[in-house]
Amino acid sequence: MSKPKKKYPYKINRRILLLCFELIAVLCISFFCISYYIYRKDLYERYQAYAKAMSDITIAQTDVDGIQEAIETQKKNTAYRRFSNTMNTILRNTETKYLFAVYFDKDSGEMRYVLNGYTEDMEKHWEEEVHELGGEPKLNDFDDESVNQIKRVYEKKKPKKPYWVSQDAHRESLMLCYYPMYNSKKEVVCVLGVNISVSNISQKQKNFEAFIILDVSIVGILFLVVINLLMRKRVTDPIIKLANNSQCFLSQQNEKALDEFVFKSVGIHSGDELQLLSDSLDSMVSQLKSYTENIKKFTSEQERIETQFAVVQQLKENLFPVQFPAFQERTDFDILAKIKYSKIRSGDFFNFFLIDEKHFCFFAGTVTGSGVTTTMVAIIATIYIENYARLGYQPNRILAETNNQLSENNSGEITVSLFMGIADLDSGELTYAKVGDMPSLIKKSGDDVQVLECSTGFPLGSLENVVYAQHKIHLAQGESLLLYTKGMSERTDVQGYEYTDESVRKEWEQQLQTKYQLADMLDGMFQALESFAGEAKQEADETLLAFRYLGK
Template structure:
């Protein structure tokens, strides 16, 4: 991290010094281009001025030539030369040999020399390089020299000719040219400007006076001019560049550098919280009066805003942290109210229980609960509060306490408990929250489970063949939904080793990445993977199946599960006694005597004993009258006393007759008048009313009816 920022700083450092050199380079480049254009243009102007001057000079000299030479002499020379040239064979003329040139020898008189001298004088005085008179042969495109001002090696003798192209000769005749001239690279004088004037025209011949000006001095002078011009421009350019660069540095770069430095200091101080309060941009001292000053002011404003924002953010964050801490505490309190020490009842070996809750958020609305109402009755609760977070948690606490409070009052009917809880909650539920509850009360002596369902998921029971199935129990409305509801209790007979699994919708509605639900089938599959597993393993199997199914998808809802396994009542009670006898009315006193003897041994109150005697009369007479009708058969009466407090007696009637569940008989309407009353069902009704518990089971071809009565005065 540190290394990276150092490297970054070096990079910034390099960048921050590139602007002056960039500007300097740009100015120099710009100046060079400008200079080159200026030089090219300057040269062009100079050159043309020189050509114009020199061509005018040459023309004037050419014009003057035939004036300074006496006309008489001039025409004689021209005629002579023309005559000699015409009268000579072309193949001789062509050679330009000394022999040919000697044909013109006689022209070289004193007069001719004088004329030549005059021309030379003209040449010298006017500063041109050559003045001469010639005849132009239109047919053969030749200029034949008549007289030439030059001396020495460049001298052209009369009769000497050179080729002149037709294009040049056309210009001889073009009278429109103000100053006729031609620049050519002549053998005689090198790069030369030539001007002319026509003296006369006859047949195939033109007579012209010429003046040549050598271009060499013009070019030489131009070169000098260019060098000086260029040097001067470069000097001015460099001085300008330095001045502009300096100015830019003062007006633009230095202020930017200041902002740059302040920003860097600001970043460094941000990383060090102690320095974070310093102002970096407030006193930058930038007074350029342009966009840069405006930029500095805007940045200063921005810094102030950021500082304000950071201060606010710090405050909000600390408040948020406080709330988060409180939420954690709430979560701990909530976890604390769910019983979570296992084994939950180390002293008991007649059942096994285990429960877990995995909240989706920090505070959830699911809960489970279990507690012993008395030695024989275990309450099992699983519930799911609507909504999430703190409101759900508060509501959950209220519901949990209410259910356990009502249940521990000694009410053993789940529907009545739910009715009361519903009334209490509906009375004061401004937030209109509700809770689904499954409440079961397990009779640990008999294995009878009484349960009621207020809109909660179906419970799973491991049935006789050991496989878990869903009990499609009758659902009431959710608790808190409506006042005055009557929930229905239903009963399930659990046998030794039977399991029970209840859960919240977080289990069946666990969702994987493809938005598929875990569902009931997968739940049953997980439970039946090892349907005989102990409760801890049972819940682990389900959790594992959910985790495998869901994989990395987020958990939306609390996952709460409660597993229960009934291990049977504490074996047969040691004091159990049994009587098997033929089921006849006559044998009722024998049975009564057998039971009474046992009750007397345990000092049973007389009233209780009387009630039990009536029950024996009712139940045994039923067996005698109906079980084997019209035959008779054996019946077994088993009596056992649970000596733990509160003391209770259990009497079991077993017969092998027709299957008949007396508990299914409807209770008689005790409010009817004598005329309307029938006598049916009174016996079993009496039993239900006077005994504390009664269960029926048909097992292995036998009707098994078991009653329980507390033996208290």
């Protein structure tokens, strides 16, 4: 007696629909969270970059030593008034909400204002928000978090976070960023505060949330409707037919050969087991193809990077000096430069040449970005500098003319930081100038290695008609100068700690005490850096240029 067939309620359609709904919900939520995070992070990074740019402009145009004198004497001097004008100009012509500087009194340890920028509207209607030298902050000027962060910056400690959002007395949301202002001795004199209004970020985020939720909801509903319509035709009925065919297979497996029963056609062309298997195989093949394409793209991208890196390196080696000693017939000076190239940011360059028998020009710098474009900018800058130098121009005019040429039709995304000097080989007088962030060290007889005092101008290519300052110093026999790019001092180890400018200074001091040949010194500098970095990846070019005056 055969067993009666069991009848099952057909719930596969509802189950698949429910599964699709759950999957769509998970995907939608994940997509929303990831999109929101990326969007919010990008917004705040843009505001942070804007705040950093405002601080760099303010600090670059400020005589910090003069500000220190004003703080110590509690008297406004020329540097103080210029600092005030700079802050007021920036505050009135940018989107900066508050711009101020504070310091900590040495006797009481209390925080005091150096000054704060103000607009005409603030001066007329909110006089209490205008603070000057030595003024005490009011109760609602700073919250505890702000005070703690300012103290960390003032004490040369790395802030726990680069920025945070708070509210001022008017309930307006602000991004608070603080930056140290160093004097010529690399001591923190005061802390510059840049507050950017971010109230409109909340509205942008709400709009973005509404947009994402609406789009995802519409797509999800449409998808479920389509799935429900197609489910019966392409899933439920074929599966039922497949189940019936399976029962037929089981009942006949003892009567026919196995190959006659396995996955027989059930008279459908979509949804039967063979079709499902085919779809699965197609899906697998598609994924394998996609994986293979990704591998090819990855390989192609790696090859492109390798090729571009080789082109950049070859261009620089063909155009810039690579043979040392460069002037074997000269006994009145010695020079050597080396670059350790990076495949990520490769904008460093250097050059040197005799203008005439008496004057020698040398410079080193870095171009923002990487690749062939930055190399071409470096080559163009080098050509302009050399041409203007051979015309007899002084360093400040050379930089000004080169800047105007590079700034034309430049959006400001590619700029050049550079230090250049022209040495009088008869007298030992060195005339020099600097733009952007390009460190330099000097070793005078009887003194330790020190940072070469030099005012900093806007990077080349960022703004037209900039007036640059220049300085002069006398080099005695045997005294030397070292130029290096930020790729050296900002190199990090596996834990993320930077090498720092002070480490470069100390290592150069050590090399000068133990070695004589410039080649050995620079090799020692790179070896010390690699020992510090360990297995950490090199993110940027690392460049050293050493010049030693030997005299007649």
